[in-house]
Structures are given as C-alpha cells and as structure tokens.
Amino acid sequence: NAGVTQTPKFRILKIGQSMTLQCTQDMNHNYMYWYRQDPGMGLKLIYYSVGAGITDKGEVPNGYNVSRSTTEDFPLRLELAAPSQTSVYFCASSYAGDYGYTFGSGTRLTVV
Amino acid sequence: GQNIDQPTEMTATEGAIVQINCTYQTSGFNGLFWYQQHAGEAPTFLSYNVLDGLEEKGRFSSFLSRSKGYSYLLLKELQMKDSASYLCAVYILTGGGNKLTFGTGTQLKVEL
Numbered sequence: 720n721a722g723v724t725q726t727p728k729f730r731i732l733k734i735g736q737s738m739t740l741q742c743t744q745d746m747n748h749n750y751m752y753w754y755r756q757d758p759g760m761g762l763k764l765i766y767y768s769v770g771a772g773i774t775d776k777g778e779v780p781n782g783y784n785v786s787r788s789t790t791e792d793f794p795l796r797l798e799l800a801a802p803s804q805t806s807v808y809f810c811a812s813s814y815a816g817d818y819g820y821t822f823g824s825g826t827r828l829t830v831v
Numbered sequence: 832g833q834n835i836d837q838p839t840e841m842t843a844t845e846g847a848i849v850q851i852n853c854t855y856q857t858s859g860f861n862g863l864f865w866y867q868q869h870a871g872e873a874p875t876f877l878s879y880n881v882l883d884g885l886e887e888k889g890r891f892s893s894f895l896s897r898s899k900g901y902s903y904l905l906l907k908e909l910q911m912k913d914s915a916s917y918l919c920a921v922y923i924l925t926g927g928g929n930k931l932t933f934g935t936g937t938q939l940k941v942e943l
Binding site (some may be wrong): 749750752754759760761762764767769777778809815817819820821822823824 | 835864873875918920936
C-alpha cells in the first residue's frame with residue numbers, strides 16, 4: 720500500500736515563483752488535509768477537503784490555493800512564494816475525521 | 832478560538848515512566864489524539880480518546896477528562912527509540928467539516 724504520497728520531497732524556490740505540491744492517496748479516503756510545520760512548532764492547518772469538489776480554509780490559508788477534482792488528489796498551490804512560506808508541508812487523509820490521519824512523508828520547502 | 836497547551840520539553844531515563852500532559856480549551860470538542868513524530872519524519876498515530884478514562888495500548892496509555900479539558904500520554908518502560916516529539920491534537924466538529932488542531936508538541940529525550 721502506498722498510502723499518502725507527496726512530491727517533491729525537497730524544493731528551493733525563489734521569491735515570487737510559483738509551484739504545486741502534489742498529494743495523492745490510494746485508500747479511498749474522503750477527508751484530505753494540508754498542514755505546515757515550522758521548526759519546533761506544531762502543525763497548522765492550511766486547507767482541508769471533505770470530498771471531491773469541496774474545499775475549505777484552515778487556520779493559515781493566505782498565500783495558498785487548493786483543488787479537489789478527484790478523491791485521490793489534493794494539490795496545494797503557492798502562487799507568489801514568500802520567505803514566510805519556508806516550512807515543511809504535510810498532506811494527510813482520513814476515512815472520516817475521527818479515524819486518525821495518515822500523513823505523507825512531507826515536502827521541505829525553502830523560499831530564498 | 833482553540834488553545835492547546837503541552838510542555839515544550841521533557842527528559843526521562845531509559846526504563847522509566849513518563850507522563851506528558853495536555854490541556855485544551857476548544858469549542859466543538861469531539862475527541863483527542865496523540866501522535867508521535869521523530870525528527871524529520873511524518874507524525875504517526877498513537878491513540879484516540881473520545882470518552883473519559885484511560886485507554887491502554889502496550890507500553891503507551893492515554894487518559895482523557897472532558898470536564899477538565901485535560902489529557903495525558905503515559906509511556907512505560909522507556910526505550911531510546913521513544914525519543915521524539917509527542918503531539919496532542921484536538922478533534923473539532925465544525926459546520927464545514929471535522930478537523931484536527933495540534934498543540935506545539937512535547938520534545939521527549941530519553942537518556943541512559
């Protein structure tokens with residue numbers, strides 16, 4: 720089982736560039752989430768989705784966009800990268816919200 | 832808003848018992864998760880409490896008191912591999928869906 724797959728694992732962006740962080744799960748989970756984790760901190764929710772075609776903002780959505788066209792995929796888009804977006808990004812999924820999350824291995828993003 | 836507090840760091844000796852506390856103030860509370868996160872890795876699920884009381888799972892146990900807004904994670908027979916960050920996360924029901932809000936984590940160091 721692949722579980723939750725995130726790509727890329729590492730990326731360096733210049734200020735103002737854009738990129739998409741990919742997230743795919745093969746567990747047929749309805750719920751998917753994007754979190755960011757800054758050094759020594761907990762995870763902050765960026766966006767989440769409760770099913771295909773449905774997305775909603777979390778605690779820190781500014782500077783990000785998402786889409787959920789299929790159950791499997793939940794990409795996160797950064798349009799104009801800023802140094803404040805330097806972080807580790809985790810994608811997660813769950814069958815229902817109270818079934819515990821399965822996390823991807825993370826994307827370490829540096830904006831310079 | 833949501834507020835979750837846990838100690839920043841703890842140190843314990845191999846073979847000992849350690850208790851990591853978590854207090855929370857939230858609306859829409861529907862359960863509490865504990866996750867383990869080793870450095871540079873994704874969080875992994877440890878436990879989920881929705882009712883008051885103690886849940887035991889091998890060397891790890893988790894306790895919840897909903898009336899006091901309090902939980903703890905108990906680790907017995909500590910091993911060096913238990914050195915990690917332990918994240919308390921509150922499961923919240925909202926009109927837009929269900930989501931986890933994480934504390935900042937407790938960094939546990941196990942020493943010989």
